[in-house]
Amino acid sequence: MVEMTLNGLMVKVEEGTTILEAAAFYGVNIPTLCYLEGLSPYGACRLCVVEIGEPGSAKVATSCTHRVEDGLVVRTHSARVMKARRMLIELYLASCPSSKIIQDMASNHHVTRVRFKQRHEDCILCGLCVRMCAEQMQGKAIGFAWRGSERKVTTPFDKKSDACRLCGGCMYVCPACRSRCQGPQAEQAVCNACLNLPQTDRNYLFFDNAVCEAMEPPGGAPKKMTNRGA
Amino acid sequence: MAPALKRFAAPEEVMKVRQSLEGRLDGNRPRLAICGDTGCTVCGADGLAAAVKEVMERKDPAGRLELKVTGCLGFCEQAPVVLVFPGAYFYRKVKAADAEEIVEKALLQEGPVARLLYTDPSSGKKIACAGEIPFYRHQERVLLDANWHVNPLDIYDYLARGGYAALLKVLGGMSPGEVLGEMKEARLRGRGGAGFYTWLKWELCRTRAGSKKYVICNADEGDPGAFMDRSLLEGNPHAVLEGMLIAGYAIGAVEGIVYLRTEYPTAVAKLDQAVRQARELGFLGEDILGSGFAFDISIVRGAGAFVCGEETALIRAAEGKVGEPRQKPPFPAESGYRGRPTVINNVETFANVPLIVNRGAVAYRAAGTENSGGTKIFCLVGKVNNSGLVEVPFGTPLRKIVFDIGGGIKGGKRFKAVQTGGPSGGCLPEEKLDLRVDFEDLAGAGSIMGSGGMIVMDEDTCVVDVTRYFLNFLKDESCGKCFSCRVGVDRMLEIVGGITEGAGSEEDLALLEELALVVKDTSMCGLGQTAANPVLSTLRYFRSEYLAHVREKRCPAKVCRALFRYRVDEDLCSGCGFCARECSAGAIGEGPDGLYLIDPAVCNRCGVCVEACASDAITKE
Numbered sequence: 001m002v003e004m005t006l007n008g009l010m011v012k013v014e015e016g017t018t019i020l021e022a023a024a025f026y027g028v029n030i031p032t033l034c035y036l037e038g039l040s041p042y043g044a045c046r047l048c049v050v051e052i053g054e055p056g057s058a059k060v061a062t063s064c065t066h067r068v069e070d071g072l073v074v075r076t077h078s079a080r081v082m083k084a085r086r087m088l089i090e091l092y093l094a095s096c097p098s099s100k101i102i103q104d105m106a107s108n109h110h111v112t113r114v115r116f117k118q119r120h121e122d123c124i125l126c127g128l129c130v131r132m133c134a135e136q137m138q139g140k141a142i143g144f145a146w147r148g149s150e151r152k153v154t155t156p157f158d159k160k161s162d163a164c165r166l167c168g169g170c171m172y173v174c175p176a177c178r179s180r181c182q183g184p185q186a187e188q189a190v191c192n193a194c195l196n197l198p199q200t201d202r203n204y205l206f207f208d209n210a211v212c213e214a215m216e217p218p219g220g221a222p223k224k225m226t227n228r229g230a
Numbered sequence: 231m232a233p234a235l236k237r238f239a240a241p242e243e244v245m246k247v248r249q250s251l252e253g254r255l256d257g258n259r260p261r262l263a264i265c266g267d268t269g270c271t272v273c274g275a276d277g278l279a280a281a282v283k284e285v286m287e288r289k290d291p292a293g294r295l296e297l298k299v300t301g302c303l304g305f306c307e308q309a310p311v312v313l314v315f316p317g318a319y320f321y322r323k324v325k326a327a328d329a330e331e332i333v334e335k336a337l338l339q340e341g342p343v344a345r346l347l348y349t350d351p352s353s354g355k356k357i358a359c360a361g362e363i364p365f366y367r368h369q370e371r372v373l374l375d376a377n378w379h380v381n382p383l384d385i386y387d388y389l390a391r392g393g394y395a396a397l398l399k400v401l402g403g404m405s406p407g408e409v410l411g412e413m414k415e416a417r418l419r420g421r422g423g424a425g426f427y428t429w430l431k432w433e434l435c436r437t438r439a440g441s442k443k444y445v446i447c448n449a450d451e452g453d454p455g456a457f458m459d460r461s462l463l464e465g466n467p468h469a470v471l472e473g474m475l476i477a478g479y480a481i482g483a484v485e486g487i488v489y490l491r492t493e494y495p496t497a498v499a500k501l502d503q504a505v506r507q508a509r510e511l512g513f514l515g516e517d518i519l520g521s522g523f524a525f526d527i528s529i530v531r532g533a534g535a536f537v538c539g540e541e542t543a544l545i546r547a548a549e550g551k552v553g554e555p556r557q558k559p560p561f562p563a564e565s566g567y568r569g570r571p572t573v574i575n576n577v578e579t580f581a582n583v584p585l586i587v588n589r590g591a592v593a594y595r596a597a598g599t600e601n602s603g604g605t606k607i608f609c610l611v612g613k614v615n616n617s618g619l620v621e622v623p624f625g626t627p628l629r630k631i632v633f634d635i636g637g638g639i640k641g642g643k644r645f646k647a648v649q650t651g652g653p654s655g656g657c658l659p660e661e662k663l664d665l666r667v668d669f670e671d672l673a674g675a676g677s678i679m680g681s682g683g684m685i686v687m688d689e690d691t692c693v694v695d696v697t698r699y700f701l702n703f704l705k706d707e708s709c710g711k712c713f714s715c716r717v718g719v720d721r722m723l724e725i726v727g728g729i730t731e732g733a734g735s736e737e738d739l740a741l742l743e744e745l746a747l748v749v750k751d752t753s754m755c756g757l758g759q760t761a762a763n764p765v766l767s768t769l770r771y772f773r774s775e776y777l778a779h780v781r782e783k784r785c786p787a788k789v790c791r792a793l794f795r796y797r798v799d800e801d802l803c804s805g806c807g808f809c810a811r812e813c814s815a816g817a818i819g820e821g822p823d824g825l826y827l828i829d830p831a832v833c834n835r836c837g838v839c840v841e842a843c844a845s846d847a848i849t850k851e
Contacts, residue, residue, distance in 0.1 A: 043557035046714045046752045060751045065557040080751070087748040091717050115741050116721055125710065144552070144710075147535070149720050151710030 004072040019063035019074055020048055028076050031085065031105055033092070033175050034126035035064045039135055042127050046088055047105075051075040060084065086111050095121045097189045101175040107194040118189050122176050125151055129170030137169045235385075237512040240520045241398045244389070251390040255379045260295045260336055263313040263378060267302035267464060268457070268496075270310035274326065275299075278310055281329035295336055298387075301377045301465020302457070305365055306618040308348065313360060313378055320360035321346035351615070351637065365616045368634045370597055370605055373581055374621045377465035382500050385507040388468040394513055396587035400476050401521040404587075406436060409480040413583070415591035417603035422448055422539075422576035423651065423680045424756070425602065425669035428583075431573055434563035436481040438571035443483040445474050446567060446574040448544055449490040449497070452536040453652030454703065456683035458607040459577035461619050463490070463497040466581070467504035471527060473580030475513065476587060478525040481573055486527040489544050492534060501529060536707035540755045541574045543709065554709045555755035576681065578607060597623035599668050606667065606679070612648075612686035613640045620684075622667070629663040632686055643688040646787075647772070651680025653700045653707075654760035656767025657693055676767040678760055692789035693772040694779055698726045700764040708757060715758030718749035722765055730790040734780040743769055788850040791835040795851060796828050802847035809839035809848060 001012045006026060013022040018041060023030050033045035041064040051058040052066070052074055060080070075081065086109050092102045094116040102124075106112075125144070130153060133139040141164035145154050155161035171177050180191060238244050253259065264270075264279045279299050286295055303311050308322035312332065319342040321332065331343050347356040348363050357363050360378075380387040388394070400409055413429035420426045435443060447470060451459040463470060474486045490498055505527055508514045516524045530548045538544050538553040545567050547553035566572025582604055586594045595603035602624040608631065611617045615637035622631060632638070632648055639645050647657040650667070656677030658665065665671050669679050687696065701723040710716040725742045728734050746762035746769075753759045769776060778784045785793035798809070798818075803825045810818040810826055817832035818839060828839070828848075840848045 043754060044712050046712055046754070049752050062557050062754075066559065084748045084752045087745060088714060088752065091713070091721065091745075094721075095717060115737070117724060124713065125716070126713075146710070147537075148706055148708040148710045148716060151716065 002068045002070050002072075004068055004070070004074065006074050007076055013068045015068070017068055019050060019052075019066045019068060019072075019076075022068050023050075023063065023074075023076055030063055030076050031108070032064060033101070033124065034128060036128055036132075036173055039128065039131040039173075041065045042131065045124070045126050047085055049081060049084060051078045051081055082109070085109060090114055091116065092124060093190055095119045096124050096176050098122060098179055099124075099176045100178050100180045103180055103191045104194065106190060107192050110195070112190060112192055112195070114189050123153060124176055125153065126175060127153075128173040128175070129153060132169045132173045137165070137167055139163055139165060139167070139169075141165075142170065235507065235510040237510065238519055239512065241402060244394065244398060244519065247386075248389050248392075251386055254390040255387065257318070258316045260339065261298060261315050262295065262332070262336060263298045263300045263303065263315070265301075265303040265309070265311050266299040267306075267461065269302075269306040273309040273323075275310035277326045278312070278324055278329060281326040282333060285329045285333045289333055290337055295333065298379075298381045300380065301382050302374075302461040302619050303377060304369075304371070304374060304619045305363070305616065307616050312346075314342065317342065317358065318360045318378075319343075319358050320348055320363060322348050364637065365618065365635055368630060369621050370623050371621045372585060372597070372605055373462065373469070373578070373607060374465070374619060376469065377461065380466050382465055382467055383503050385468060385504065385511060388466065392588065393468050393584075394472055396584035397472050397475050397513065398519070399587055400479055401519060401523060406480045406482065409476060409587070410436070412586055412591045413480075416586040416594045417598065417601060418579065418582055418586060418594075419602050419669065420575055421578035421582070421606065421681065423678060425679055428575065428579055431563055431575070432477060432481050434561070435571045435573045438564060440571055442485075442570050443481055444567040444570055444572040445478045445481065445483045445486040446545065446548065446562075446572055447474055447486065447488040447577060447580055448539060448541065448574055449488055449494075449501075449577045450532045450539040450544060451494075451577070451681060452491065452539050452707075453681060453683045455611040455685050456609045456652055456681055458609055458619065458682045460494050460497050462577050462581050462607070463494070464500050467497075467501045468508065469581045469584055470501075470577055471504060471508055471514070473575075473583035474527060475518075475525055476583050477573055477575065477580065479523055481571075483573070484524050484526070486525060487548055487567070488527060488529045489532055489538070489548050490529055491532040498529065498531060505529065535709070536703075537709045537755070537757050540757055542755065544574065545572065554711045555757075557754050578682075599623075599625040599666065601670060602668055606682055608667075608682045608684045610636050610684050610686070612684075613643065613688040613691070614638070614686040615640055624668050625666045627664050627666055628658065631667070631684065632663065636686065639686065639688045641688075643690065645686070646689050646691055647687045647693060647696075649677075649685040649687065649696070649764075650683070651678035651760075651763070652683040653703045654678065654757065654763050655680050655683070656763045657687070657696065657771065658767070659771040662771070676763065676770055678763060690787055690789070692730075692785050692787040693768045693775050694726060694730055694785070695787075695789045697764045697768050698723065698730050701726055701761075704757065704761045708761070712754035712758060714749050715753040715755075715761060718745060718753070718758070719761050721745060722749065722762070726765070729776065729779050730785075730792070732779070732783045732790070732792040734776075736777075736780055739769065739773075739776055739780060794835070795830040796833055796835065796837075796839060796848055797851050798826050798828055799847045799849055800825055802845050804845045804847070806844065808842040808844065812838045812842040814838065 002015050030048045032048045034042050043062040043065040048063045049060045050063045052061050089106050089111045094114045133142050141161040310324050312321040312324050314336050335343050342358045350357055360366055410429050418428040449459050514526050532538050535553045538547045540555045543553045543555040562572040562574050598604050605621050605623050608620045610620045620635050649655050649657045662675050672679050705719045705723050708715045725738050746765040750762040778786050788794040805824045815832050815834045817829045818826055821827045
């Protein structure tokens with residue numbers, strides 16, 4: 001067992017687990033898009049970043065790839081992390097507004113606007129499909145091609161692949177394929193329809209303000225967490 | 231003639247051969263060194279070398295004069311350059327036609343060919359000796375000195391300069407711990423950019439369990455305008471090999487890999503030759519010099535991706551996989567090449583290692599600062615009078631590099647900014663010129679040391695446009711694996727591009743800054759983490775220029791095409807019509823008074839008319 005500090009609490013965690021798994025075990029929900037139990041961690045969506053180390057010299061790292069160590073000090077919802085997550089969610093909304101998962105995440109983090117030019121690229125290149133195909137379906141029919149903003153998921157040479165058994169595993173795990181619910185503002189880039197639910201109904205949806213504040217280190221960043229409706 | 235290559239079985243044999251080579255590189259021995267590096271070759275060094283050879287065959291059948299085609303001699307601005315010993319006369323912009331005179335003078339030892347010498351712009355006097363030229367005088371060339379003397383294709387030249395003496399010293403009685411102690415004492419830091427302490431990296435790797443460990447040399451130098459590593463590999467490759475050997479000994483590795491980019495074909499050929507020669511002489515392979523230590527080096531050629539300069543991406547590429555980084559930890563020292571503990575260092579870092587062992591850490595550290603020992607090579611390029619390869623101790627002020635060594639700004643223009651550290655470095659303004667170049671000081675000012683690129687910009691440069699250029703480069707070179715780098719850089723480019731096109735607003739600046747900080751914080755590897763530096767540093771030091779773009783829709787340097795226009799000055803226009811003839815857009819027409827007018831709506835701001843106008847009547851406004 002490894003002993004570490006998770007949001008100010010000393011916790012014991014089994015050796016070899018990741019910070020993300022440890023946090024989940026202790027009931028701390030860290031948002032992810034490219035993580036799925038059973039597939040190897042990939043660290044591409046960057047949403048699961050957490051602050052590691054003492055305030056002031058802390059580093060930001062992805063919790064899905066970082067294994068727990070003795071004496072590790074982790075803050076999963078600090079102001080720095082939340083600021084980064086909100087910006088990332090805004091970027092996700094700006095390129096893939098059709099995904100229900102991303103729209104829910106936006107409401108959850110109170111991201112209510114998109115300041116970037118709206119695009120409809122849909123695929124967020126989280127790589128879940130590629131890993132699903134290779135690691136669970138033993139297919140290895142798809143992979144990444146090209147680089148940078150031209151990167152895409154495809155079969156070798158964009159040709160129909162003999163290795164593909166049309167199992168549909170790739171679609172099953174895709175966060176962008178699961179389209180939005182047809183809520184009251186379904187046609188808008190930012191739905192935020194869930195934000196209009198009565199307070200009692202949406203309590204379960206949102207990370208509690210008080211919890212966020214409690215996670216701030218004493219004397220650390222100013223306690224201005226507004227992840228709930230303003 | 232070089233003796234035939236025979237494998238050395240013991241250190242004594244090396245010493246014996248070295249004695250026989252004494253005087254080979256003596257400064258009094260008549261010889262010509264012609265720079266064979268890219269800049270000089272492009273300017274005709276190949277033809278020059280052939281002409282010199284031909285003249286020498288004719289005039290000097292006895293072979294008193296020696297010709298060496300060397301690596302980069304440093305002063306690229308004056309290419310092609312030739313050094314003549316004895317005297318270290320520095321000839322600049324030499325043509326093949328000058329060969330006859332150069333050889334004659336050198337044979338007769340009659341002093342230099344005056345018309346080929348460098349003229350000091352401040353005093354107007356000719357300077358004969360290379361060491362007295364301000365460009366060289368203000369430098370401390372401990373690593374690059376070898377480039378003046380050594381033929382990189384001949385291992386015996388390296389031996390004659392005391393090459394592999396450090397290896398002999400290490401094998402002859404230093405424990406790996408002692409080697410590490412020397413590196414620690416010398417305060418050697420990684421020259422690849424991050425400035426991690428070399429001894430610490432080696433120590434982490436050495437103390438890892440596992441019998442198989444690797445040493446990797448990162449020679450994937452991809453920054454625009456940077457050629458430090460190439461100059462070392464092409465000028466003195468054995469120094470790098472010797473450094474890798476010592477690293478291998480210190481951490482207990484038996485295999486070394488040089489990851490070298492394919493775009494450096496000369497470096498590949500020269501390094502390949504060096505590895506073969508070192509192997510033939512027994513400096514590489516089994517039981518090196520009878521010590522029992524075994525180490526071999528192979529070369530892996532990169533397939534052309536900037537991101538492969540990042541260590542985890544490089545390792546994956548060397549393994550034959552797609553060159554994409556992965557999240558650290560684990561660091562390569564824990565799990566690197568094929569999952570084994572791996573030390574990965576930059577070319578220049580390895581080249582420093584033999585120097586430290588030979589000179590001793592304390593003497594080495596005499597140059598440099600409290601935290602960083604030794605010297606650093608920079609590629610001084612851009613709008614500076616003396617562009618070239620520059621080596622100075624850590625802690626040298628930027629002003630000295632740009633003005634004393636670099637000779638100030640071209641054409642007497644004003645200095646605007648210097649960008650250190652390659653495409654993901656920051657732009658530093660005039661008030662930061664007294665900054666000492668050091669890892670900490672540069673980071674504090676919002677830039678990075680990077681691998682040592684240094685691009686000087688003058689008043690005609692628009693920093694917003696420069697930022698756009700670097701973001702565009704990084705957008706193309708981002709591997710695209712992690713979201714914040716792929717999309718973040720793309721969106722930063724979208725915003726900065728909009729600003730240069732006159733479509734930006736002040737909210738855009740705030741958003742840009744917010745985004746840049748998030749990209750810096752959350753990206754997976756060094757490329758993304760530093761990609762925001764050009765944005766953040768220019769916003770910090772040149773905000774007024776951004777504001778001129780977004781508020782007044784004006785580009786102060788008149789570079790952003792959407793924000794200025796060309797105009798014909800009626801007082802100066804002679805009515806010749808050259809401009810109208812050259813204009814590809816058809817934007818220039820003759821006015822009623824016989825003078826010419828430019829239609830800004832049609833003009834594409836290519837600037838051809840400015841070149842065409844004989845009376846300098848076309849100006850930007």
